[in-house]
Amino acid sequence: MQPTLTLRGVSKRYADHVAVESLGFTVPAGTIYGILGPNGAGKSTTLRMIMNIIARDVGEISLLGRDPAEHPALLKQVGYLPEDRGLYRKMRVIDTIVFFGRLKGLTAREARRRAGEWLERLGLGEWGNATVDTLSKGMQQKVQFIATVLHDPPVLILDEPFSGLDPVNQDVLLDTVKQAKEAGRTVLFSTHIMEQAERICDQICIIAEGQKVLEGGVREVRRQEAGNRYQIEFETEPAGLDSLLHDRRRFDRAVRSNGSWEVDLTDGTEPRDLLIELTRMEPTLLRFVRVEPTLHQIFVNRVGAAATAHRKGQVADA
Amino acid sequence: MRELRIVMAREFRERVRSRAFFVSTLLLPIFAAGILLVPILLERATAADGYRIAVVDGTAAGLGSRVTAELIREAAVDSEASIDARYLSTPADLVQDSLIGAVRSEDLDGFLVLGADLVDGGPAVYHGRVVTNVALVGRLERSVSEAVQAERLDRASLDPATVAALLRATRLQTAQIPTDDGEAGTMSSMALAYIATFVLYFFILLYGAQVMQSVHEEKGGRIAEVLMSSVSAPQLLAGKVVGVGGAALVQLIVWIGFVVVAFTQRDRVATALGNPGALDAVRFDFQGIFLLLLFALLGFLLYASLYAAVGAATRDMQDAQQFVWILVMPLIIPLILQVQIISDPQGMLATVVGWIPLTAPLAMPLRMGATAISAFEIAGSLLVLAMAVVATSWLAGKIYRIGMLSTGRRASLAEIWKWLRTA
Numbered sequence: 182m183q184p185t186l187t188l189r190g191v192s193k194r195y196a197d198h199v200a201v202e203s204l205g206f207t208v209p210a211g212t213i214y215g216i217l218g219p220n221g222a223g224k225s226t227t228l229r230m231i232m233n234i235i236a237r238d239v240g241e242i243s244l245l246g247r248d249p250a251e252h253p254a255l256l257k258q259v260g261y262l263p264e265d266r267g268l269y270r271k272m273r274v275i276d277t278i279v280f281f282g283r284l285k286g287l288t289a290r291e292a293r294r295r296a297g298e299w300l301e302r303l304g305l306g307e308w309g310n311a312t313v314d315t316l317s318k319g320m321q322q323k324v325q326f327i328a329t330v331l332h333d334p335p336v337l338i339l340d341e342p343f344s345g346l347d348p349v350n351q352d353v354l355l356d357t358v359k360q361a362k363e364a365g366r367t368v369l370f371s372t373h374i375m376e377q378a379e380r381i382c383d384q385i386c387i388i389a390e391g392q393k394v395l396e397g398g399v400r401e402v403r404r405q406e407a408g409n410r411y412q413i414e415f416e417t418e419p420a421g422l423d424s425l426l427h428d429r430r431r432f433d434r435a436v437r438s439n440g441s442w443e444v445d446l447t448d449g450t451e452p453r454d455l456l457i458e459l460t461r462m463e464p465t466l467l468r469f470v471r472v473e474p475t476l477h478q479i480f481v482n483r484v485g486a487a488a489t490a491h492r493k494g495q496v497a498d499a
Numbered sequence: 500m501r502e503l504r505i506v507m508a509r510e511f512r513e514r515v516r517s518r519a520f521f522v523s524t525l526l527l528p529i530f531a532a533g534i535l536l537v538p539i540l541l542e543r544a545t546a547a548d549g550y551r552i553a554v555v556d557g558t559a560a561g562l563g564s565r566v567t568a569e570l571i572r573e574a575a576v577d578s579e580a581s582i583d584a585r586y587l588s589t590p591a592d593l594v595q596d597s598l599i600g601a602v603r604s605e606d607l608d609g610f611l612v613l614g615a616d617l618v619d620g621g622p623a624v625y626h627g628r629v630v631t632n633v634a635l636v637g638r639l640e641r642s643v644s645e646a647v648q649a650e651r652l653d654r655a656s657l658d659p660a661t662v663a664a665l666l667r668a669t670r671l672q673t674a675q676i677p678t679d680d681g682e683a684g685t686m687s688s689m690a691l692a693y694i695a696t697f698v699l700y701f702f703i704l705l706y707g708a709q710v711m712q713s714v715h716e717e718k719g720g721r722i723a724e725v726l727m728s729s730v731s732a733p734q735l736l737a738g739k740v741v742g743v744g745g746a747a748l749v750q751l752i753v754w755i756g757f758v759v760v761a762f763t764q765r766d767r768v769a770t771a772l773g774n775p776g777a778l779d780a781v782r783f784d785f786q787g788i789f790l791l792l793l794f795a796l797l798g799f800l801l802y803a804s805l806y807a808a809v810g811a812a813t814r815d816m817q818d819a820q821q822f823v824w825i826l827v828m829p830l831i832i833p834l835i836l837q838v839q840i841i842s843d844p845q846g847m848l849a850t851v852v853g854w855i856p857l858t859a860p861l862a863m864p865l866r867m868g869a870t871a872i873s874a875f876e877i878a879g880s881l882l883v884l885a886m887a888v889v890a891t892s893w894l895a896g897k898i899y900r901i902g903m904l905s906t907g908r909r910a911s912l913a914e915i916w917k918w919l920r921t922a
Contacts, residue, residue, distance in 0.1 A: 229724070232724070232727075232728055233727075233728075234724050234727060234728075253728075253731070256728035256729070257728065257729055259728060261724070261725060261728055263721045263724045263725060264721075265720070265721040266720070266721070267717075267720050267721040267722040267723070267724055267725045268720065268722065269513070269716065269720070269722060270716070270720070271513070271517075272509075272513060276509075276512075280505065280509050281725065281729075283505050284502055284505055284506075284726070284729035284730060285729055328725070329725075
């Protein structure tokens with residue numbers, strides 16, 4: 182199946198800095214794809230280049246098989262949620278949603294019907310006739326989201342969709358994104374909050390300072406990034422375990438935590454052999470798993486606190 | 500085309516729905532009528548009270564009684580405020596203090612002292628609590644002059660009635676000559692042209708600023724980023740300009756409606772003001788109004804697209820000030836040259852500003868009000884204007900495309916030039 186979106190060697194350079202450098206990744210159809218990175222990493226710049234809002238300097242972008250810069254009409258098949266909210270402040274909520282829906286090709290009646298359904302679904306049923314500026318930031322965010330998905334586009338591109346939302350509403354939106362995937366849509370979104378990505382993404386691409394750090398399925402990435410750390414747990418701790426785990430030739434590190442052990446195997450140690458050894462002990466071994474790092478840990482390890490600090494002072498215009 | 504219509508409808512609806520629009524559309528004519536009528540009604544109210552004046556006669560000829568009689572007569576004839584004039588033949592220096600006291604205690608409004616050598620060119624002095632009442636001072640002056648003239652004629656043994664008949668003024672009437680091709684003056688009332696020019700100026704400034712503000716909102720709020728995936732920049736620009744222009748047109752037509760209603764009721768208005776027939780001279784022609792609307796419309800489109808371009812190139816109103824004056828300048832030129840254009844509507848200057856698209860929307864209505872302009876010139880000016888509208892829309896569309904999406908920095912003129920070449 183043709184991927185929904187492909188970037189190859191895409192760069193964007195501003196007068197004083199490089200926003201995105203030779204970036205490439207592929208978003209398979211029907212998946213949720215996360216672009217992760219610290220503030221100012223170039224996430225928004227990347228999404229805006231895909232949306233043809235800003236022009237790329239070099240590189241290829243293929244959206245649904247064609248270049249959006251050459252075929253702007255393609256973008257009608259995309260629901261785009263910008264990072265900063267883009268709503269008319271003095272306009273009524275229902276009119277705002279209908280306006281954007283109609284621009285994407287819905288009839289006024291259909292747009293109105295769907296807007297009503299979405300407002301109910303996201304708990305804004307009472308607010309249709311209010312003007313946008315009377316809504317809280319989180320509510321405005323939901324209105325913007327509705328305007329993005331109203332025409333039920335095959336592709337959703339969401340720039341930091343969960344920022345400014347309380348945890349309950351974050352969950353509501355996360356569920357909505359998951360449902361979009363189940364309905365066969367492709368979702369590309371950016372975030373700097375790894376827990377969200379971990380919860381819904383099939384694939385991720387971590388970028389920092391405009392460059393790709395790693396890309397892949399969430400499971401594979403975590404597996405790849407997992408080291409030789411294992412968790413060991415018994416019903417009750419067998420005699421001799423303590424001395425076994427403190428064998429420096431076999432373990433770099435062994436820490437007891439919450440009734441289980443976390444150990445780092447030395448390079449020469451075979452997990453298989455260790456497992457066999459442990460199963461022979463009494464009482465029964467309950468757990469022997471390789472500890473996979475969270476995306477957060479991977480992110481911090483790979484991108485590094487240094488890069489985040491380095492970037493902090495810069496204008497986050499990317 | 501569909502997108503253009505949707506953008507246009509939104510701009511139009513949001514404006515027409517706003518309270519500010521409702522208030523300005525309905526209240527302004529009422530306010531304007533108030534400005535015109537209130538002083539007249541106030542004047543009539545004070546006039547009803549009348550003035551109390553003493554005439555202190557220092558002339559040997561007893562001219563004072565003549566002046567007194569003249570004052571009272573004139574008040575009766577012209578249905579102006581009555582003057583209760585008291586004649587005193589006592590020498591001024593004897594009564595002056597008591598008269599001043601009477602004025603201070605408001606028993607008198609003032610007193611008129613006629614000097615001994617009045618007939619030979621000496622002064623007459625009016626002492627009053629208020630000496631800035633132009634109407635009253637004018638009437639005093641007229642009465643004194645007429646009395647003095649009559650006395651002088653007497654001394655020269657001439658009959659005042661005969662002299663008056665001989666010196667009767669001739670009224671110069673004006674008649675506009677139609678041009679060769681039979682095109683009569685298209686706007687019969689000069690006053691209408693004057694008002695139209697100011698209204699147009701006001702409209703272009705006000706609604707041009709609204710277009711710019713709307714651009715700033717879409718740009719600053721990143722609405723543009725969302726819109727541009729569904730609408731092309733020229734469509735967005737055109738929809739905005741036409742939508743706002745539509746709202747402006749509605750307002751203009753409502754106002755013209757008010758004027759038409761006032762016009763049909765002009766007999767009643769004049770009678771109510773105590774001056775029947777005073778407004779009979781006011782004429783109205785619908786062809787003139789149509790042409791006026793056409794110039795207004797094209798003028799608006801021209802300036803609005805320029806305003807939109809400035810809005811796209813800048814961040815906010817404050818930022819835009821550096822460019823706006825460039826737009827306002829050509830708009831002000833016809834206003835500054837108003838007198839020259841009206842007094843010599845076929846002259847070089849008036850002709851030139853009538854053909855330049857940036858000045859034509861204001862200059863042409865003025866010229867058409869002042870004289871009969873040939874159909875060729877009107878059509879030509881409209882055509883050049885329309886071509887300029889197309890050109891500026893194209894130009895503005897280019898600036899719009901890039902300007903709308905670059906936020907944060909202010910663009911310099913050099914940068915805009917670069918955009919124009921690359922876009």
